[in-house]
Amino acid sequence: MTERYTASELLAVMSARLLSDGQVVFAGVGVPLLAATLAQRLHGPGLTILFEGGVIGPFVVPGELPPSTNEQRCTRRANMVLPITDVLLLLQRGYVDIGFMGGAQIDRYGNLNSSYIGDPANPKIRLPGTGGGNDISSLTQMIVTMRHEKRRFVERVDFITSPGFIEGGTSRAESGLPTGGMFKVVTDLAILGFTETGREMVVEALHTGVSIDQVRDNTGFEIQVGELETTEPPSARELAVLRELDPDRLYIA
Amino acid sequence: MVKSYLELREETRTRDRSLREKVVSLEEAAAFIHDGDHVALGGCTLSRTPMALIWALIRARRKELTVSRSIVSTEGDLLYGSGVSGHIVTSWFSQGIVWGISKVMRHYTETGQARFEEWSHMSMGLRYRAGAMGLPFMPTRSMMGSGVREVIGDAAREIDCPFTGDRLLALPALNPDVALIHVQRADAYGNAQLDGLQFMDIDIAMAARRVILTTERIVSNDQIRRTPDQTKIPFFTVDAVVEVPFGAAPHECYGLYEPFFGHLDDYAKATKDDAEAGVKRYLERFHYGPDSWNDYLKLLGLDEMLDAARRGRSIHND
Numbered sequence: 001m002t003e004r005y006t007a008s009e010l011l012a013v014m015s016a017r018l019l020s021d022g023q024v025v026f027a028g029v030g031v032p033l034l035a036a037t038l039a040q041r042l043h044g045p046g047l048t049i050l051f052e053g054g055v056i057g058p059f060v061v062p063g064e065l066p067p068s069t070n071e072q073r074c075t076r077r078a079n080m081v082l083p084i085t086d087v088l089l090l091l092q093r094g095y096v097d098i099g100f101m102g103g104a105q106i107d108r109y110g111n112l113n114s115s116y117i118g119d120p121a122n123p124k125i126r127l128p129g130t131g132g133g134n135d136i137s138s139l140t141q142m143i144v145t146m147r148h149e150k151r152r153f154v155e156r157v158d159f160i161t162s163p164g165f166i167e168g169g170t171s172r173a174e175s176g177l178p179t180g181g182m183f184k185v186v187t188d189l190a191i192l193g194f195t196e197t198g199r200e201m202v203v204e205a206l207h208t209g210v211s212i213d214q215v216r217d218n219t220g221f222e223i224q225v226g227e228l229e230t231t232e233p234p235s236a237r238e239l240a241v242l243r244e245l246d247p248d249r250l251y252i253a
Numbered sequence: 254m255v256k257s258y259l260e261l262r263e264e265t266r267t268r269d270r271s272l273r274e275k276v277v278s279l280e281e282a283a284a285f286i287h288d289g290d291h292v293a294l295g296g297c298t299l300s301r302t303p304m305a306l307i308w309a310l311i312r313a314r315r316k317e318l319t320v321s322r323s324i325v326s327t328e329g330d331l332l333y334g335s336g337v338s339g340h341i342v343t344s345w346f347s348q349g350i351v352w353g354i355s356k357v358m359r360h361y362t363e364t365g366q367a368r369f370e371e372w373s374h375m376s377m378g379l380r381y382r383a384g385a386m387g388l389p390f391m392p393t394r395s396m397m398g399s400g401v402r403e404v405i406g407d408a409a410r411e412i413d414c415p416f417t418g419d420r421l422l423a424l425p426a427l428n429p430d431v432a433l434i435h436v437q438r439a440d441a442y443g444n445a446q447l448d449g450l451q452f453m454d455i456d457i458a459m460a461a462r463r464v465i466l467t468t469e470r471i472v473s474n475d476q477i478r479r480t481p482d483q484t485k486i487p488f489f490t491v492d493a494v495v496e497v498p499f500g501a502a503p504h505e506c507y508g509l510y511e512p513f514f515g516h517l518d519d520y521a522k523a524t525k526d527d528a529e530a531g532v533k534r535y536l537e538r539f540h541y542g543p544d545s546w547n548d549y550l551k552l553l554g555l556d557e558m559l560d561a562a563r564r565g566r567s568i569h570n571d
Contacts, residue, residue, distance in 0.1 A: 067298075070297040071299055071512065072507045072511065075507075081451070083451045084453050085381075091375075092394055115401070124363075125354075126363050128355070129344060129369070129371045130372075132375065134396055134401050135396070138395040138398075160398070160403075176394070176421075
């Protein structure tokens with residue numbers, strides 16, 4: 001008997017499972033922060049979270065989730081605080097295993113847009129921008145978590161805020177980014193990876209009760225399909241710990 | 254765009270760097286900022302925002318400022334809405350993810366009334382750092398291949414490393430005309446001690462031509478000298494010091510108060526439907542209306558203040 005859960009809860013649990021004990025994870029606000037904290041509590045006490053505000057290795061307090069990664073709540077039980085520029089430079093130096101953030105719009109090659117909907121010169125919607133997203137995705141391996149909707153999964157993003165594999169193949173390295181790149185995209189329908197040579201998005205696993213046609217219907221481009229696995233639904237324990245972390249349902253509503 | 258080195262040195266040489274008292278009022282501090290200046294704000298998002306000085310600039314009807322900050326929250330809305338600034342340089346601009354995208358930012362940028370110049374977060378930091386180091390640029394391995402880099406155009410340049418041949422992006426130094434920084438404590442000379450997250454404040458102070466400090470309290474120079482390791486900004490970079498309790502309200506100041514969440518929820522609601530009229534009404538009520546900063550705090554309300562302070566100090570419970 002499986003429990004009911006929201007789409008955000010599914011995203012948090014599935015993403016948390018991709019993180020391993022001992023990793024250094026640079027987490028953005030929202031579901032990534034929550035999922036990294038969940039992973040710490042479930043299977044990764046030695047997982048080190050970095051926050052953009054300048055925090056190394058905090059344990060966020062249940063019920064006191066921060067509104068961004070730049071408030072005092074982010075520093076709870078941290079090992080160290082340091083200036084923003086220096087925590088971001090840890091990415092460039094190579095100390096970070098995984099960058100982990102949410103996405104507004106993603107394309108076939110894993111490029112992310114959080115800056116403009118429409119023409120950047122005359123946008124329909126001005127979005128909040130990159131924050132550290134561009135630096136994280138330029139300099140390390142990425143996990144992105146987002147809702148699987150046609151308008152979010154597009155052939156080509158309106159604007160590359162955070163680079164994935166740019167135009168696929170070796171174009172990322174040729175653009176001046178020899179390291180990092182998209183590793184996984186976790187959605188409420190599936191887990192997606194990227195092909196070895198073409199660097200195109202490929203469906204790797206479906207969540208329980210989801211069909212490949214559902215994924216195709218909610219993707220705005222012809223998506224490749226790998227050897228499909230099915231994920232285990234969130235367990236009662238995973239959901240219980242997650243709900244304890246976010247009792248006000250700030251990020252899991 | 255990048256200041257010449259000799260000009261930078263000359264500006265610094267001619268500054269009064271003596272150990273002298275610099276305590277002024279908020280209104281007097283606002284006079285250090287001139288129309289058209291590039292003003293860098295300390296703190297980040299909802300943290301240690303120099304709100305009292307922004308409040309004073311809005312009331313003084315300063316205009317045509319270029320404002321830069323690591324990440325911009327509601328203070329950016331207020332700078333746009335008041336006409337103090339029509340050009341904000343930052344990496345991220347919205348009230349905060351829990352309130353959705355800022356309607357005020359959207360309105361002013363989408364209608365072309367104001368400009369939001371976007372750089373990556375680390376690029377902002379490295380630009381201030383180059384400025385702090387007296388160098389014209391800082392190389393980075395970030396941002397290449399992205400639209401963010403493309404839109405910036407010639408303001409950043411790709412270079413080949415003279416040692417390895419690696420392709421790098423040269424980011425232009427940013428030396429603001431003025432830095433506004435809010436801290437927990439400082440002495441009358443401007444030795445500033447700040448607790449918790451430092452953000453980009455130290456680089457901003459070192460890079461700027463003038464620094465205005467607001468501080469939750471002014472402490473004696475003797476007290477500073479007992480813990481010099483806690484002093485993060487040296488007095489000779491500072492031009493004015495203002496004592497302003499709750500000087501970042503309704504944002505937070507580490508260890509003292511957290512964001513005034515109720516007020517911020519109300520602000521988001523007030524600017525949701527008609528962003529421009531909403532922000533102007535807010536400015537009228539909270540910025541132009543009250544006679545003093547204390548009257549502004551009264552309008553925020555005692556319940557909100559006590560709640561924010563209780564949560565703020567809870568960081569010390571362990």
